[in-house]
Amino acid sequence: MFKGMIKNVILKSITLLMLSSFLFGCESEQHHKKTIRLAHGLDIQHPVHLALVFMNEELQRLSDGKMDLVIFPSGQLGSEREILELIQIGSMGMTKVSASSLEAFVPEMKVFSLPYLFDDKEHFWHILSGEIGQQLLDAGTPYRVKGLGYFDAGSRSFYTTGNKVTKPDDLAGLKIRVMNSQSAVDMVNTMGGAATPVSWGELYTALQQGIVEGAENNPPSFFYSKHYEVSKYYLLDEHTSIPDVIIIGTHMWNNLSEQQQQWLSQAMSAATEYQKELWAQSTDMALQKVQEAGVQVLTADKSLFQKSVAPLYKKFEQTKFQPLISAIISNKDKP
Template identity: 65%
Template sequence: MRCYRLFYLLLLMPLTALYGCNDVGQDETYVIRLGHQLDINHPVHKGLVFLKEELERNSEGKMSIVIYPSSQVGDEREVLELIQIGSMGMTKVSASALETFVPEMKVFSLPYLFNDQAHYWKTLNGEVGKALLAAGEQYRFKGLGYFDAGSRSFYTTKKPVQSPDDLKGQKIRVMNSQTAVSMVNTMGGSATPVSWGELYTSLQQGVVDGAENNLPSFYFSKHYEVSQYLILDEHTSIPDVIIVGTHVWDQLSPTQQTWLQDAMQAATDYQKEMWAESTEKSLEIVKEAGVQVIAADKEQFQQSVAPIYEGLRGTELEKLVQEIKGLGEKM
């Protein structure tokens, strides 16, 4: 089914229609196609719309982006594969979804890595963040920058989670990320990968007992309709990565690359503000809808995942963790 879907997309979207080409005329617009999985009301989508508008402004209409939201062209992995074969130009993807392609991205899925938002953005905007963006180029992914995706917390359908012990026996949906699987299992839950598009039904029908995500996604997905309990343990802060395929980036002139990179920086600043507003509003709405919101004892959760960090000893990932932790200590 998945292969059929990819084949069908390729038939519908020939390469020259997908991302433009070098021989566009002087008065023509170079168009980049971007696919992602989120709702059009989501702050990440709004950030991408701002990116499109900034690129058009910077280039005086000579470059543009066409956005396909709501999984119109596939889930995160499918869109990444389309970029690799040259059939899609750009995407927004969680850093966790990049683990399979860019192993260094696993670091963002480690629980309680950052001290606070200042530490988070110092890492993303600094040498560590830039190096991780560049690490994808050998896999045909050029990282343009990061969008805020907040902190992820657990939500459940049957009983509240107030400590890691409460996760025992509960099937918790996670992204297709080995690091996320390891985290939930180490805490005592039973990690169960389920695609984003199938999660509402899975929660409703009891295929899984809960999931974990950020507040805006919990709200916009309407998962709060079938999940009575939200525990604000904020175990991970996994950024979204804005990617352009190297097949597109390498076609662009230095001036075009600058237009796109400048638009990305402006969109990051805009999206951070949108995210903060959306997070606050989402929490208010789910509370009004009757969701029981529980303040977590984060120290208990931090202690429960200590074995994950112990398992990193002597690895390259441990060095990266130490570098990130060192940035926090200097603040």
């Protein structure tokens, strides 16, 4: 019996080893082509996935077929957190994560959760494509992750079921669904609302039944979730802009030649520009569709909302984050 147990353990170990080799192998034996495995949790129709497919095409073109990506979408290989852990132990090459998910490794990423940190899209991309953006990408290397570049994840805005919101005072007492994030809770409460964490999968029903009276997210998410069916108003206040980050394990990056690193970086840059266009198209489409469905899309006076969240900025005074926040706010020169 004991021998049989040992035999089963050995067989399972061999099977897992073979599966791991298939899923996570980094280099093809055929023609020594470098193949990087990339996993993420989004649908294949999502602008991020489409941009990653484009990135792979660019990588193959630049390398003349000597380098490519194998993409595992839709959470096939685990959650965002699980994939991050696979990258850290060297079992996965690359992934897409929200900047907020990287806070555990790069605390400075918390600044993206500050409302109205950026004036507009130009300011946002000016920071990300400059020295500050690069410093944040590199800051995860002690944790075995390196940022390659950023993708647009839009700006989050408020939508409500029965109460029109155009200024912070209109949020008073309203139960607004937020992510299970202390930063999001603090923001809504500071504005005067009643922040109510609800899981994304339960939000439609919560809006429908009046458990919450509103929520906040970007236009594509508002549309694809069908929350517009139960929400009459969408206020474009664009309080936070939290980018997606394409990361690679340092084990993988350090094993690439200088030429391979250059190919990958060039493909990343091209994919960023392509994804910006896809996201803009998706946002315009979403706003058009929800208005056709009867939603009133409103424009916010952002200055009123900015004043309402001033206490949040005071919390960062005399902390290590203050120089970074000040640098972002003051660095508004448009390229």
